[in-house]
Amino acid sequence: MNDYDLNRISKHPCFMPMRHSVKAYTLVTLGGALQGLAMALFLFPHSIPSGGAGGLAVLLNHWFNIPLSFALWFVNFSLLLLAIKWLGNASAIGTMFGISITSLSIYFFNLNMYLPPSNVWIDLLIGSIILGCGIGILLRQDVSNGGMGVLALIFSKHRNIPPGKPLFLLNGSIFVLTAYIIDWHIVIQALISQGLATRIVDFVFKIKWKQPKPPHIILVRKK
Numbered sequence: 001m002n003d004y005d006l007n008r009i010s011k012h013p014c015f016m017p018m019r020h021s022v023k024a025y026t027l028v029t030l031g032g033a034l035q036g037l038a039m040a041l042f043l044f045p046h047s048i049p050s051g052g053a054g055g056l057a058v059l060l061n062h063w064f065n066i067p068l069s070f071a072l073w074f075v076n077f078s079l080l081l082l083a084i085k086w087l088g089n090a091s092a093i094g095t096m097f098g099i100s101i102t103s104l105s106i107y108f109f110n111l112n113m114y115l116p117p118s119n120v121w122i123d124l125l126i127g128s129i130i131l132g133c134g135i136g137i138l139l140r141q142d143v144s145n146g147g148m149g150v151l152a153l154i155f156s157k158h159r160n161i162p163p164g165k166p167l168f169l170l171n172g173s174i175f176v177l178t179a180y181i182i183d184w185h186i187v188i189q190a191l192i193s194q195g196l197a198t199r200i201v202d203f204v205f206k207i208k209w210k211q212p213k214p215p216h217i218i219l220v221r222k223k
Contacts, residue, residue: 032102034131
């Protein structure tokens with residue numbers, strides 16, 4: 001076993017101390033909740049898709065009257081199954097956890113909060129900033145926000161680039177479809193929202209902070 005293999009083993013989540021796992025899942029919970037808050041209170045009320053999965057969820061709601069929270073979970077789960085082998089088990093489990101938190105947050109905020117009608121552009125601005133913060137927090141934990149974020153994370157990891165730009169390009173095609181089916185005004189609002197949100201994603205993704213050092217693993221070779 002060479003040094004590269006030892007380094008990979010030492011960084012595997014299974015070998016991380018429990019307190020670090022708790023911290024990671026706390027951040028995933030925060031990121032998922034922020035994402036759900038942005039969708040439920042600021043973007044979905046104006047039928048603005050928050051991303052590719054959000055756009056497909058809006059379409060399912062429009063065609064079949066499926067609740068947005070369940071539609072979003074279903075779309076995310078389906079896309080994650082297609083990409084699970086590229087993310088790995090730990091990232092896939094974290095992604096499903098984050099998706100579930102987002103869907104539960106959307107359900108909770110739709111059920112328990114009422115906001116009077118407001119200006120669509122103000123909601124778009126606030127929602128996009130909150131959405132970008134939530135997605136950025138998720139991606140920093142090597143967890144996708146679901147939907148096209150799964151593909152963006154794969155692309156980011158393989159090309160070693162921030163995930164904002166591929167996320168924007170992937171979501172754009174879904175926005176065009178959503179706009180064609182529902183309203184062409186949506187595509188303009190969605191693109192502006194994604195442009196702002198993905199800039200926030202890259203900003204959060206690039207923030208430097210001290211990472212906990214993985215524990216040393218001592219391997220003893222039998223003579």
